[in-house]
Each structure stands twice: as structure tokens, then as C-alpha cells.
Amino acid sequence: MLYMQKGCYSCHGNKAEGVHKYPTLANRAKGFLAYKLKRFRSKHSDNQQQEMMIPFAVGLSDEDIENLTTFLYAFKEENLGKKYDDSFRIHGDGGS
Numbered sequence: 001m002l003y004m005q006k007g008c009y010s011c012h013g014n015k016a017e018g019v020h021k022y023p024t025l026a027n028r029a030k031g032f033l034a035y036k037l038k039r040f041r042s043k044h045s046d047n048q049q050q051e052m053m054i055p056f057a058v059g060l061s062d063e064d065i066e067n068l069t070t071f072l073y074a075f076k077e078e079n080l081g082k083k084y085d086d087s088f089r090i091h092g093d094g095g096s
């Protein structure tokens with residue numbers, strides 16, 4: 001999954017839920033996310049905080065952005081709700 005391969009999770013969280021100053025990406029409008037990524041890719045940022053995104057966006061192809069934003073937009077809400085349970089997860093979901 002690109003989101004993991006490209007290291008996005010290290011700032012935006014394993015579940016794209018956002019961490020501290022890093023915005024939530026899960027379930028956000030695809031068009032908006034793509035717009036932002038393309039801006040970062042062309043080295044536009046509106047503030048110093050956003051500069052951090054540029055090195056991660058420059059390597060993305062249009063196809064990568066399409067895949068990433070589709071993934072993020074469709075991110076499962078049920079996964080998001082679990083963010084506070086992280087530390088209690090042992091492994092597996094307990095079977096069926």
C-alpha cells in the first residue's frame with residue numbers, strides 16, 4: 001500500500017487519523033487531497049509547516065496521487081474509530 005511505502009503514516013498516523021499537527025487524511029474529500037498533494041509536488045506551500053510535505057510529494061506520480069487519494073477517501077470509518085484502542089490490541093481480531 002502506497003500510504004505505507006511512501007512513509008505517509010509516519011506523520012499522518014497508521015490509520016491516517018492525524019497526529020498532533022499532522023492533519024487527518026482519512027475520509028477526506030478526494031479532490032481536496034489531490035489538490036493539496038499536487039500543490040506540494042509543485043513546491044507550493046502556504047506556511048512553514050507545509051514545507052515538510054514537499055519532499056514527500058515530489059516523488060509522487062499522478063497515478064500515485066490517484067491511488068493515495070482513493071485509498072484515503074475510502075478509508076474505513078470503523079478503523080478510524082479504533083484509534084484509541086491501539087494499545088489494547090494484542091494481535092488478530094479474535095477470529096470469527
Ligand code: HEC
Binds near residue numbers: 007023056
Ligand atoms: C514529515 C511529516 C510528513 C510526512 C511523511 C507526510 N506528511 Fe502530509 N502533511 C504534513 C504536514 C506538516 C502537513 C501540513 C499541515 C498544515 O497544513 O498545517 C501535511 C499535509 C498533508 C495534506 C493536506 C491536508 C490538509 O488538510 O491540508 C495531504 C493531502 C498530505 N499531507 C498527504 C500526505 C501523503 C499522501 C503523504 C505520503 C506520500 C504525506 N502526507 C507524508 C506532514 C507530513
